[in-house]
Amino acid sequence: MNSIHFPALDRAEKKRNSLWSPPEDLTVSEFADLYRVLSSEGSAEPGQWETDRVPYSREILDTFINPDVSKIIFKSSSQVSKTEIMLTLISYAISEDPGPILFVMPHLDLAKSFSKERFDPMIRDTPRMDGKINIAKTRDGGNEIYHKLFLGGYIKFSGANSPASLAYRPARYVFADEVDKMGIRGGLTGKEVIAKLHKRTTTFWNSKEVYVSTPEEEGSSAIDEEYANSDARIFKVPCLKCNVYLQIKFDEHIKWEKDRPETAHFECPSCKQKTFEDDLPAMNALGYWEGQKPFKGVAGFFINEVNSPWVKWTAMAAAFLHAKKDDKTLKVFINESLGQTWKTKGEAPPWENLYDRAESYAIGTVPQGGILLVAGADVQKDRAEIEIVAYGKDLESWSVEYIVIQEPPTGTKLWEELADLVNRTWKHESGVEMSLQCLAIDANYSQTEVCNWARKYSSRTVMAIYGSAKALLPVNRPTKVDLTIGGKKLEQACNLWPLGVNKLKAELYRWLNLDSPKDGSSTLPGYCHFPKYPSSYFQMLTAEELKTIMVKGYPKTEWNLIRPRNEALDCRNYARAAGYRLGMDRWSADRWVELADALGIPKESEKI
Numbered sequence: 001m002n003s004i005h006f007p008a009l010d011r012a013e014k015k016r017n018s019l020w021s022p023p024e025d026l027t028v029s030e031f032a033d034l035y036r037v038l039s040s041e042g043s044a045e046p047g048q049w050e051t052d053r054v055p056y057s058r059e060i061l062d063t064f065i066n067p068d069v070s071k072i073i074f075k076s077s078s079q080v081s082k083t084e085i086m087l088t089l090i091s092y093a094i095s096e097d098p099g100p101i102l103f104v105m106p107h108l109d110l111a112k113s114f115s116k117e118r119f120d121p122m123i124r125d126t127p128r129m130d131g132k133i134n135i136a137k138t139r140d141g142g143n144e145i146y147h148k149l150f151l152g153g154y155i156k157f158s159g160a161n162s163p164a165s166l167a168y169r170p171a172r173y174v175f176a177d178e179v180d181k182m183g184i185r186g187g188l189t190g191k192e193v194i195a196k197l198h199k200r201t202t203t204f205w206n207s208k209e210v211y212v213s214t215p216e217e218e219g220s221s222a223i224d225e226e227y228a229n230s231d232a233r234i235f236k237v238p239c240l241k242c243n244v245y246l247q248i249k250f251d252e253h254i255k256w257e258k259d260r261p262e263t264a265h266f267e268c269p270s271c272k273q274k275t276f277e278d279d280l281p282a283m284n285a286l287g288y289w290e291g292q293k294p295f296k297g298v299a300g301f302f303i304n305e306v307n308s309p310w311v312k313w314t315a316m317a318a319a320f321l322h323a324k325k326d327d328k329t330l331k332v333f334i335n336e337s338l339g340q341t342w343k344t345k346g347e348a349p350p351w352e353n354l355y356d357r358a359e360s361y362a363i364g365t366v367p368q369g370g371i372l373l374v375a376g377a378d379v380q381k382d383r384a385e386i387e388i389v390a391y392g393k394d395l396e397s398w399s400v401e402y403i404v405i406q407e408p409p410t411g412t413k414l415w416e417e418l419a420d421l422v423n424r425t426w427k428h429e430s431g432v433e434m435s436l437q438c439l440a441i442d443a444n445y446s447q448t449e450v451c452n453w454a455r456k457y458s459s460r461t462v463m464a465i466y467g468s469a470k471a472l473l474p475v476n477r478p479t480k481v482d483l484t485i486g487g488k489k490l491e492q493a494c495n496l497w498p499l500g501v502n503k504l505k506a507e508l509y510r511w512l513n514l515d516s517p518k519d520g521s522s523t524l525p526g527y528c529h530f531p532k533y534p535s536s537y538f539q540m541l542t543a544e545e546l547k548t549i550m551v552k553g554y555p556k557t558e559w560n561l562i563r564p565r566n567e568a569l570d571c572r573n574y575a576r577a578a579g580y581r582l583g584m585d586r587w588s589a590d591r592w593v594e595l596a597d598a599l600g601i602p603k604e605s606e607k608i
Contacts, residue, residue, distance in 0.1 A: 026096070027061070027062045027065065028061040028062050028064050028065055028088065028089065028092045029051045029057070029058045029061045029062050031088075031092050031095075031096065032049045032051060032061060032088045032092070033048075033049060033050065033051055034128075035091075035095070035126060035127070035128035036048070036049035036088050036091060036126060036128075037049065037122075037125040037126045037127075038084065038125075039118075039121035039122055039124070039125045040121075041117055041118065041121045042083065042084070042117065042118045042121065043084065044310065049084070049088065052285065053309060054080075054081050054284075054309065055284045055285050055287060056080075056235045056284065056287060056289070056301075056303055056307060057081060057085050059233075059288075059289045059301075060072070060074060060085055060301050061085065061088060061089065061092075063299045064089050064092065064208060064210075065092075065097075066299075067206070068295075068297065069208075069297060069298070069299045070207065070208065070209065070297045070298065071208070071209040071210075071211070071226075071230075071297065071298045071299070072208070072209070072210045072211070072298075072299050072300075072301070073211050073223065073226045073227050073230045073298060073299070073300040073301065074210070074211070074212040074213075074300075074301050075213065075214075075215060075223045075224065075226075075227040075300065075301070075302045075339060076212070076213075076214060076301075076302065076303050076304060076339045077214055077303075077304035077305045077308075077335075077336055077337050077338055077339035078214060078305065078336045078337070079305050079308045079310050079311050080303055080304065080305065080307070080308050080339075081308075082212050083118065083177070085212075086175055086177065086210065086212060087118060087119070087122050089175070089210060090103070090119075090155070090173075090175065091122060091126060091128070091129060093173050093208075094129065094132055094133070094150050094153070094155070095128050095129065095132060098150060098151060098152030098153045099152065099153045099171075099172030099173055099204065100153045100154055100155075100156075100169075100170060100171045100172050100173070101153060101154065101155040101156065101171060101172070101173040101174070101175070102155075102156050102158060102166070102169065102171040102173070102174045102175070102197060102200060103155060103156065103157050103158070103174075103175045103176075103177070104157075104158045104159065104160060104166065104174070104175070104176045104177070104193055104197065105157075105158075105159055105160070105176075105177050105178065106159065106160050106161070106177075106178050106181040106182045106183075106184065106187075107159045107160065107161050107187070108158070108159030108161055108162050108165075109159070110159065111146070111157040111158055111159045112145055112146070112157070114157065114177075115145050115146065115148075115157045116145060119148075119155075119157075132150050132151055133148055133149070133150045145157070146158070146165075153172070156169060156171075159187065160182035160183065160187045160188045160189075160190070160192075160193050161187030161188075162187065163187065163188050163196070166188075166193070166196045166197065166200070167196070169200060170200055170201075170203050170204070171197075171200045171201055171204075171207075172201065172204040172206065172207050172208070173201075173207070173208050173209075173210075174197040174198075174200060174201055174207075174208075174209050174210070175210045175211075175212070176190070176193055176194065176197060176210070176211050176212070176213075177212050177213070178212070178213050178214065179193060179194065179211055179212070179213040179222045179223050179226075180213045180214065180215055180216040180217075180221050180222055180223050180224075181213070181216065182222070183470060183472060184472040184473065189222065189470060190213065190221075190222030190223065191222045191225070193222075194209075194211060194222060194226065197209060211223065211226055214335050214336055214339055215335060215339060215340060215341040215342075216335060216341065216342065216472075217341060217342055218341040218342060218343045219341075219558075221341045224341050226298075226300070227300045227302060229298060229300075230293070230298040230299060230300025231291035231292070231293050231294065231295040231296070231298065231299060231300055232291060232292040232293045232300050232302070233289040233290060233291045233292070233299065233300055233301050233302070234247045234289070234290055234292060234302055234303075235247060235287050235288075235289055235301075235302075235303050235307060236287060236288060236289075236290050237283040237284060237286060237287040237307070238283060238286050238287075239268040239270060239271060239273060239275065240273075240275060240279055240282060240283060241268065241271055241273040241275075242268060242270050242271040242273065244268065244270040244271070245287075245288075246269070248266060248306045248307065249306070250304070250306050250316065250320075250337075250338055252269070253266050253267060253268075253269065254266060254267075254306065254313050254316065254317065255267045255274075256314075256317045259321070261314055261315075261317035261318035261320075261321055262314050262318075263314075264277075264312075264313040264314045264316065264317035265277070265313065266280075266313070276313075277312050277313045277314065280307070280309070280313075281309060284307055284309070287307075289301065302339065303339070304337065304338050304339035304340075305337045305338070305339075306338075311337075316337060319333055319337060320333055320337075326525070327507075327510060347509065347513070347545060347546070348509050348512065348542035348543075348544065348545055348562075349509075349512050349513050349542065350542070351535070351538040351539045351541070351542045352538075354512065354530060354538045354541065354542070355533075355535050355538045357516050357530075358530045358531060358532045358533065359529055359530065359531060359532070360531075360532065361398070361429075361529075361531055362531070363400075363401055363531045363532075363533075364400065364401045364426065364427075365400070365426070365427055365428070365429060366390045366398065366400055366426055366427065366428040366429060366434055367390070367398045367429050367529065368428075368429045368430065369390075369392040369393075369396060369398070370390025370391065370392055370397075370398045370400070370428065370434075371390070371391065371392045371393070371592055371595050371596050371599070371601065372390065372391045372392070372437055372579060372582070372584055372595065373388065373389075373390050373400070373426060373434045373435065373436050373437055374388075374389055374390075374391065374436065374437055374438050374439070374440075374575050374578035374579045374582070375387060375388050375389065375421070375436050375438075375439040375440070375574075375575055375578065376389070376439070376440050376441075376442075376570070376571040376572060376573065376574025376575035376576070376577070376578060377418065377439060377440070377441040377442065377571065377574065378442050378567045378570045378571050378574065379409050379441065379442055379443075379444075379445050379446050379449075379450060380445060380567070381408060381409075381445065381446075382406065382407075382408050383404055383405060383406045383407065383408070383414075384404075384405045384407070384409070384414055384418065384441075385402070385403070385404050385405075385567045385568070385571055386402070386403045386404075386405070386418075386421065386439075386571060387399060387401070387402050387403075387568065387571035387572055387574075387575055388400040388401045388402075388403070388426065388436070388575075389572065389575040389576075389579075390434075391579050391584055392592060393589055393592040394524075394525035394526070395525055395526050395579075395584065395585070396525070396526065396527050396528075396529070397511075397526075397527075397528050397529065398528075398529040398530075399528070399529065399530045399531060399533070399572075400426060401426070402533060402537060402568065402571075403421070405417050405418070409445070409446040409449040409450070410446075410449065415449075415453045418439075418441075418453065419453075421436070421439070422436060422439060422457070422461065422462065423435075424436070428599070428601060430600075430601050430602050432599055432600045432601055434599065436461075437460075437461075437578075437582060438460060438461060438462070438463065438578035438579070438581060438582055439461070439462050439463070439578060440462075440463050440465045440497075440499075440574040440575065440577045440578040440581070441453075441454060441462065441463070441464055441465065441574070442465060442466065442467070442570065442574060443464045443465065443466050443496060444466050444467065447464075447466075447481070447496075450464050451464050451481050451494035451496065452494070454494055454495075455492050455493070455494040455495075459478070459495045459497075459581075460581070460582065463478075463495070463497050463577075463578065463581055464481075464494055464495065464496050464497065465496070465497045465498070465499050465574060465577060466496060466497075466498060466499070467498075467499050467501035467570075468498040468499060468500065468501065469501065469502055469558075471498045471499060471500035471501070472500055472503070473500050473503070474499065474500050474503055474504055474507075474576070474577055474580045475497055475498075475499060475500070475577050475580050475581050476497070476498045476499070476500065477498075478495040478496055478497045478498075479495075479496050479498075480493040480494070480495060480496075481493060481494045481495075481496045497577075497581070499573070499574070499577050501559075501573060502559065504573040504576055504577065505544065505546075505559060505569070505573060506546070507526070507576075508528075508569070508572060508573060508576065509542075510526070511526035511527065511528050512528055512541070512542070514526065514527050514528075536565075537568050538568075539563055539565075540563070540565050540566055540567055540568035540569060541568040541569050541572065542563075542569070543561055543562060543563040543564075543565060543566035543568075543569055544559045544560060544561055544562065544566055544569060545559070545560060545562050546558070546559055546560075547559075547560050
C-alpha cells in the first residue's frame with residue numbers, strides 16, 4: 001500500500017529536526033565547501049564554493065567562530081570576493097548558530113538591492129538554507145525585503161541614511177558593508193554606524209561584529225581606523241624560487257617595461273626572479289596571514305587585487321598607467337584596486353609664487369577662453385566679499401574681479417547691491433557681454449538674511465550654501481530651510497546646499513601648484529589665471545594648510561589657518577561649487593564650444 005505524504009507535515013518535521021539537532025562540528029570554511037553555493041546573479045563563477053579558489057578567505061572565514069575574536073575588520077580592494085565572504089558568514093550564522101543579525105549598507109536603496117539580488121539568491125541556491133528562512137506573508141512587500149525571519153533569529157537590512165533603523169534593535173551579529181562610503185548621500189558616517197552597531201550587541205556575550213570596506217580618504221577613513229586598531233594581518237606569499245615570504249606590493253614588486261603593461265610581472269626583491277601571473281594561484285595556495293600588531297580581540301585583514309584570482313597584473317599595470325594622468329581616476333585606482341586610502345594633497349603654494357605669475361589682462365574683463373561666468377560670495381558681519389570667476393574647457397579658470405561690499409547683512413543695502421551684481425554684465429575680451437550664470441553665497445554667518453534673499457531666485461541662479469567637513473562631494477543634496485521673519489513663517493522655503501569644503505580646498509591647492517605654461521604651450525586641466533591683484537588677495541587665497549594631528553591616539557587630518565584672513569579662498573571655492581552645480585565637470589570639449597557659440601564668442605579663440 002502506497003504511503004500518503006503531506007508536504008506541510010514534511011516541512012514541519014524538517015524544521016523540528018533542525019531545531020533539536022546539534023550543529024555539525026565544522027569550521028566555517030569546511031561548511032562553505034560542503035554547503036555554500038554561489039549564485040549566477042552575483043558571481044562570475046556560479047556553483048559550489050571552493051575555499052581553495054580564494055585561499056586567503058580561509059582564515060577570515062574560520063576566525064568568525066573563534067571565541068576570542070569579537071570583531072573582524074576586512075579592509076580590501078574590489079575583486080577579492082569580500083561580498084561572498086560576508087554572505088558565507090551570514091549563511092553559517094543562520095544555519096549553524098542562529099541569532100539576530102543586523103546588516104547595514106551606505107544607503108537603504110543599496111540594502112534593498114542586496115537583499116533581493118544577493119541574499120535571496122543565496123537562500124534559493126543553497127540547499128542547506130532550505131526551510132530555515134520564514135518570509136512573512138504580508139501585503140507589505142517591504143517586510144520581506146528588509147526584515148526576514150529564520151529559525152532562532154532574524155536578519156534586518158538597513159541603510160546608514162536611516163539612523164532610526166539601527167536603534168532599539170539588539171543583535172548578536174552585525175555586518176556593515178562599505179563603511180567608508182557611508183555618509184556620502186546623507187545619514188550617518190561609517191564611524192557613527194560602527195559606534196551604534198557596537199551598542200546593539202552589548203546584551204550578547206557571544207556577539208560578533210564584521211566591518212568591510214574599500215578605504216576612501218586618509219584621516220577620515222573608518223575602515224582604516226578600525227584596521228589600525230586591530231592586529232593588522234597581511235597576507236604573505238612565497239617567491240616560488242627562493243621561498244622568501246612577503247606581502248606583494250604593487251608599487252614595489254610588480255614591474256613592467258616602460259609603456260608596456262603587458263609585460264607586468266612579480267620581481268622578488270631577494271633573488272630578483274621574475275614570476276608571471278599564471279603562477280599566482282600557486283603562490284596564494286602557500287600563503288598565510290601574519291599579524292603586525294598584538295592581538296586584543298579584534299582580527300584585522302588587508303588584501304588587494306594583487307592577490308585576486310580574477311584580476312591580472314597586466315590589467316592592473318594598464319589601469320594604473322591610464323589612471324595616473326588625473327587625480328580623480330588615480331584616486332579610484334588607489335582605493336578600489338590597491339585598497340589603500342587616498343592622501344589629499346593640501347600644501348598651498350607660496351603666495352609670492354602666485355603674485356609673481358599674475359597676468360596683465362584687465363580686471364573686470366573676461367579673458368579669451370572664459371566661457372562660463374560664476375561667482376562666490378562670503379558674508380561677514382560688516383561686509384560681503386565676492387569673486388567673479390570665468391571657467392573654460394578642462395576647468396581652466398580666470399579670476400575676473402574681486403569685489404568687497406562694505407555693508408552689514410542686517411541692512412538692505414548689501415542685498416540691493418548683490419541683486420545688482422546678479423543682473424550686471426561683464427565684457428568678454430571678444431566684445432561679447434556676459435552675465436553671471438550662478439552665484440553661490442555662504443549662509444554660515446547670517447543664515448536667515450542670506451536664505452531670505454536667495455529664495456527669491458532660482459537655485460541655478462543663486463544658491464545658498466554652507467561648508468561641511470562631513471560632506472563628501474563638492475556639492476551635496478540640499479535641505480529645505482523654513483524661514484520666519486518677524487514671527488511670520490514665509491511661504492517659500494530656502495534650499496541650503498552643503499559643500500564638501502575639504503575636497504574643494506584640496507582640489508584648488510592641487511591646481512594652484514600646477515606649473516605655469518611656457519612659450520605659449522597649453523595649460524594643464526584646472527590651471528588658474530589671475531590678474532595683477534594686490535598681495536593681500538594671494539595671501540588670503542593660500543591662508544590654510546592641511547595638517548595631521550593626533551586625537552585620542554588616532555591621526556586626524558584637518559585644515560588650519562596659517563594667516564588671519566581666508567575670504568579669497570572661500571570665495572574661490574564657492575564659485576567653483578556654483579560651476580559644479582551647473583554641471584560643468586561633465587561637459588565635453590564640444591559642449592564648451594556650443595556654449596561659446598551661443599554667447600557669440602568667436603570660434604578662432606585658441607582657448608575654445
